[in-house]
Amino acid sequence: MNTSTDHIIKSYDQELDRLRGEIVRMGELAVAQLEASIDVVERRDERAAQRVVDNDDAIDTMEHEISHGVVRLLALRAPMASDLRAVFSALRVASDIERIGDYAANVAKRSIPLSMVAPVSPAHGLKHLAQLAAASVRKVLNAYREDDADMAYEVWRDDVDVDEAYNALFRELLTYMMEDPRSITSCTHLLFMAKNIERIGDHATNIAENIWFVVKGEPLEAPRKKGDEPHVTHE
């Protein structure tokens, strides 16, 4: 291998590392948005909610920059199969994080009409659900940073806890609505917020599957369905 090829390969690796760093930063911003969105639900702070909504643009911009960077990198270099896998995975992970940011912004957006109607106590169930989802996203970002397939597997496996918390909250909200029809409007907002957070858990598992695939070179066993609401029949 001559020095020139060596140099190209080295800087390619450096660019991949830089890319990975940007994706992790983007993910940290998305988790911060999720935590802020739950905070504004609790505080019923309309202006803070609007700030969370507005901040989502920064995540969208980061995703555009990352994916344009990936495409330009691919156009200028000819990576090998294993590198291609990592590059391709980076595109997917960035797209999952962008959607996590979208869902977090939607939770904040829903809190605005919610703050105008009667308070409903299941809001604490929403916080619990959000904490589980935020912990999953943080863990999967660590797994991505460290290329740690075992840690990614744990996130994938533990998504069932997020789903169970969602299903419990779903049933609780339905009971509230049946007992007190005046709570229907606010409970409907809480239902959509809960669904948004449950979907964040699904995107964390998508990222976990990607990490596993890049590290192990084979798909994670019994892949989860990618669609919304995998446990809809149990609701």
Place this chain on the structure above:
Amino acid sequence: MNTSTDHIIKSYDQELDRLRGEIVRMGELAVAQLEASIDVVERRDERAAQRVVDNDDAIDTMEHEISHGVVRLLALRAPMASDLRAVFSALRVASDIERIGDYAANVAKRSIPLSMVAPVSPAHGLKHLAQLAAASVRKVLNAYREDDADMAYEVWRDDVDVDEAYNALFRELLTYMMEDPRSITSCTHLLFMAKNIERIGDHATNIAENIWFVVKGEPLEAPRKKGDEPHVTHE
């Protein structure tokens, strides 16, 4: 330009055309899934609903093949800026279609628990909403096939009709729930189904924005927010 370069450029264009054809076929499959999902809601056919859910795998597989093909193409060739824009847009459009397929499968999946509970008359409002969304997706696929920015603009502009139909259905379902608490479970499923279809409209507008950007070289004016539920405060 020598013959060899000419040959490479020509086959690059051919590959882009082939890619475009695959994406349109994938889109047609997604629209067919949307139409089938509404059909199973009306007929309350649980087995047919399960077939729609299962068919979503075919769309996911097509998206994976398309995006892997794109990445391989980029790795092997060095396209120019304008080609890069088209290639990049193809990745985005395929991703939007994959999500349209997901949402259609979710509508079908929701119809299974719905068929076990009391019937609710707003189901016809759901059909109307789905017809509007399906028409948007068909039109934006035509615009993509023909590189027609004006047609894409019409889809983008007319998404407000999908949003209005969604908001009307949302209010109708809330009224039903308040008037008859026994309808709450089925109306909740219908709410989520309506939201899934409204999101399909948003993905059609994302595709429209992509077409506009590739043809015109600049973003469509006053870009729509990409998040879920852009009109949540009007619900």
